[in-house]
Structures are given as structure tokens and as C-alpha cells.
Amino acid sequence: MSMTNNYELYKVFYWAAKTGSLTQAAKALYLTQPSVSHAIKQLEDSFGLILFYRNSKGVELTQEGSILYSYIEQSQILISTAEEKMAALKNLDNGELRIGGSDSLFKHYVLPYLEEFHEKHPGIKLHLNHGTTPEVITFLKEGRIDLGVVRMPIVDSQLEVRESFKLQDCFVAGARFAEIKNKVLSLESLLQYPVILFSRNSRARMAITEIFQNYGYTIKPEIEVGSVDLLIEFARRGLGISYVTREFVSKELEEGSLFEIRLDVPLPPSHVGIMTMRNMPLTSAASRFIELVR
């Protein structure tokens, strides 16, 4: 007798043993009593063992039935726990959302959405992994995050990118350069001042380098830094003119510790995208988050 039972039979067995009645088991399973009777018989035949004593009040486990029950009970409990867990995941009562991106984007863009998301789905654990754009892409490909928030453009056939926020980068300076506060500068004249840029491998740096090149100039920074906070701090202290995302310095602009330098040409805005693996299904939490950001 090969052990090739329909596992469905164990569900029937479980309820029959649990309720001590084929009739009750049938009700619990929304079946008829003969179906349950038949199912139990199938199981008994497949083992070549009798699992229940039948009497006029219902059924009772035999010695062998009890042994089977001790295993099947555990098994069924695990399954129903699993089903509850799945339902919870579906309802976003449960689960985790892992996002990758840069610290400054998190701080200025993602945070309000995260707050909203967390408020709506307090059961979902949030994991934020910061890194540079290439690092975030690696995280995604390695499956360590569900989605990445990075500056566009991203060209990678494995990734799907949804454009979301628009960012406006600009040049800012502090009190030391007060003389140009109300002037409108050309790109060329800007090059006379000491410029502070983000490190070479960043998207923002590549973008501004390209803009100057398009106009025939080459921008070379006096200082290179690795974080937006330093970009801001150096500008405030008058070490130079920083190229920074306007939205990241809104506080400083407001309080007047920095001012934006007006240029005679418009600087094209850049975009932030939410990227995910192409052709890979998203977790419920991830797709809900993306929906929310839209």
C-alpha cells in the first residue's frame, strides 16, 4: 500500500477525531455525513488499520487512531496558523517592507509617506537600508530590499522604475557671498566662485557636470563631499557655493542662513524614481506603499 493519500483526508480525520462524531465533522467541514464516513474509510483502507471505534453515540479513536491523531493534530494546527498568517499578510496586518535609498531622500521625501503607511498598517515592520544608487540596485537584485528610492534616470533592463517626485537642484551660498544674493549670474561667472559638489559617483554630480558641458563649460569643484549635510554645512560656513537639491535646504533658505543663487539659464529638474525588480511580484506591503506614494 503506497502512501499516496490525499491530504484532504487528514482534514476530515482531524475533525472527526476532534469532535468525536462523523456527523459533527461533516457540519464543521460543510460536507454530508456519508462523505465523511467515506473519507474515513478511505484512510483506514489506505493504512490497513482501523482508526475509530464506531458506536451509537459517535466515534472514538482506537489505539492506532490516537497515534495518528497526535501527529495530525499538530499538523492541522500549523496549517490553520499558516492560513491565518497569510490572511494577515494580505490585509497588511503583518509583514515587512524593506526600502533602500539615500538618507537625504528618506529624510525629505520618503519619511512623510512612511509615517502615513506606518499609521495605516502598524503591523508592518519597516526596514530602511541606505546606500548609493548602485548599492541600492545591488540590494534589490540580491533581494535584500523590496523597493529602492533613487534619483533618475536609471537604465537597467532588470528594473522597473516609476517616476515619482520632481527635485529641483540649485546653487546656494551663505553670508560670505552676500554680494551675489540679488544678482542673476551666468554659468560662466559662477565658475569664478569656489564650488562645493557631491562626490564624483553621485547622480546629482553627474547631472550638473553634464549641464555645464552642454553649455561648453567644465565645472570643477573646490571641495567634494560625501553627504548632503556637509554640502549644506560647508555652504553656511562660507567655504563655497554648494550645488544641492533645493528641497533639502528649504529650512536654511527660509531662515536666511543660505540663499539661492539665481542663474540666467534654467537648471533642468531631476526626478526621483521608485524602482523594483521587473517581472518580480511585489509583496502586498510594497505594492500598497507604491500605490500610496502615487
Place this chain on the structure above:
Amino acid sequence: MSMTNNYELYKVFYWAAKTGSLTQAAKALYLTQPSVSHAIKQLEDSFGLILFYRNSKGVELTQEGSILYSYIEQSQILISTAEEKMAALKNLDNGELRIGGSDSLFKHYVLPYLEEFHEKHPGIKLHLNHGTTPEVITFLKEGRIDLGVVRMPIVDSQLEVRESFKLQDCFVAGARFAEIKNKVLSLESLLQYPVILFSRNSRARMAITEIFQNYGYTIKPEIEVGSVDLLIEFARRGLGISYVTREFVSKELEEGSLFEIRLDVPLPPSHVGIMTMRNMPLTSAASRFIELVR
């Protein structure tokens, strides 16, 4: 979405996750790949969640799939352990056999069969519960033993009794009564001697009382004892003539410390029966044992 999944789907899920391939899972389950693909889809639809990433090398669990797997894996392991256990019970590699009866019957009749049984099925644990016939019947009805070995006749509609051994009871005496060693006594003349009988409620006692009554006599013991060992011991010491099962004193008869008193009428043999609950299925071990005794 009601959680009314076919548990069979979990088996498919388990193998798909375990092998990382729908094709492999299909082979393991003796199904075709489309069937497995369909089954997984059903499961995913029922949860409203994606369980696997599909790629060109096979499938891989998603976050949610992994959570499901952690439960289902345990569950499936329990089930297959249970199936192995059932097969072992069927093969009598495993299990227990609980027998009730009197010590003397065990010693002289059941023991050789128990030895044989134990040799053939060393995995079966043996439990011997000794007691009087009514106690053994109670044990049976309470489900504390699988079968009882008692003296016939038993009249109880709930019980099924299989006649098995034949016992010959007889009167024995020791050296003190050497005078009658080679005589043939009548029942009446026997009554002149002091008789030692088993206690009033025993089957053997009832049987001999009845025999004498049928011949118009009344047998009244000088001494009443509660164990076969005492019956033998008292006879050896010459305290009287004991009525005892011949097979229980075969050693003493052989060595000559006791001799059997010959009578002018035959004493009817009594029988030992194996009793079980009527209409209750036997464990594999119990039915195998009964078969062996036959």
C-alpha cells in the same frame, strides 16, 4: 476570501518550495508540470498573495511564500512521520499489546505464545495486567487491555470469546495421603478427606462445586486459598487434597512431590478463552496474537 483550501495544494506547494522547481515537484508527485503550475496558482489566488518568483531556472519563494513554507514544511514532516508510523503499526514493527488474565494462566499458557510473539515482533511492547475474571472483563470494557485470557464460560453479550486451550483440573495430594495413591476413588469417598479449594468467586471453584452437585454431593473445603501457588504448597505439606489444574502442577507430579488422585468418574475439562470486545476492531497486534494462538 474564505480559507477553504484543498490541503492537497499544500503538498504541491511543499514540494515546489523544497525542490525550487515546479517541474521537479511534478516528478516527485507523479504529476505533470502544468498541474503543479495550476495548483500553485490556485493557492496564490486563494491567498491573494504571490508565493513564488518564477525565473528561467525554476521558482523561488517570495517573502510571503517563505513564511508559508515555514509552517507547511513542519506540517508536511509531521504528516509523513505519521504515515511512516502507521505503516510501522501495520507491519507490527511498533505498537503495544495489552493482555489481561490470571497470573497462573499467563505462566502456564500464555507465556510461550508471548515469547513467540515477542520474538517475531520485538517492536511491540507487551503489557500484562493480572486480575480475576470479573476484573479482567472490567479492564476490557474500560479499554485498558486489548484482550483477556480467562477461564470459560463467559456469558456477556458485549464480549466475544474464542475458546482456545483445554485445561484438565484434578485432585492432587502429597506424601501424607500416600495410602490413596494407587486407588481409584469415588466422589463420595473423596469427601472424607480434607479438601483445599480456590476461593469462592473463582471459575475453577464454581466448576467443581457444580460437578459434585450434579452427582448429588456437596463439596465443602477445609481450606480456601486465593492463589494457585498456595493450593500447590498446602497440598505438598499435607494439609489436604487440592483441586488444581493439572497443567499447573506438572512439575510437582513429575518430581513426585504430588500425585494425582484417580477417580471413578471423569472430571470434565474446562476451557480457556481469549475474549475481546464484540464489535470493536482489534489492534493489528491483538489480532496477530490471537491468530498466533490459534
Place this chain on the structure above:
DNA sequence: GTTGGTCATAGACATGGTCTATAGCTCCTG
């Protein structure tokens, strides 16, 4: 005896699980 509860059995029916055939995709190789 009758009623109301159990489980078992028989036979009909239709659901749905499984199949074959095929398409689409990715990766690897000559």
C-alpha cells in the same frame, strides 16, 4: 413500539484535478 440519534452503503452526478499540446520566456552554446 416508536422516535431520534448514530454510522454505513449504494448509486448517480458533476465538479474540478489532471492531462496533452502549445506558447512564451531566458539562458547557454556553437
Place this chain on the structure above:
DNA sequence: CAGGAGCTATAGACCATGTCTATGACCAAC
């Protein structure tokens, strides 16, 4: 770059089998 060899997904047909209804047999209680 074309072709092959993996993989999974889809469509549609079929029939096995799980489920039903109807009924029987049994037991306990009133």
C-alpha cells in the same frame, strides 16, 4: 545570432473521484 534546452503559463478536453441523495442498520431512550 540562430537554435536548442531548460523553465513556467495557458487553453481546452476528459474522466476520475469526491460529493450528494436516499436508504439501511443499529442502538439508546422514552
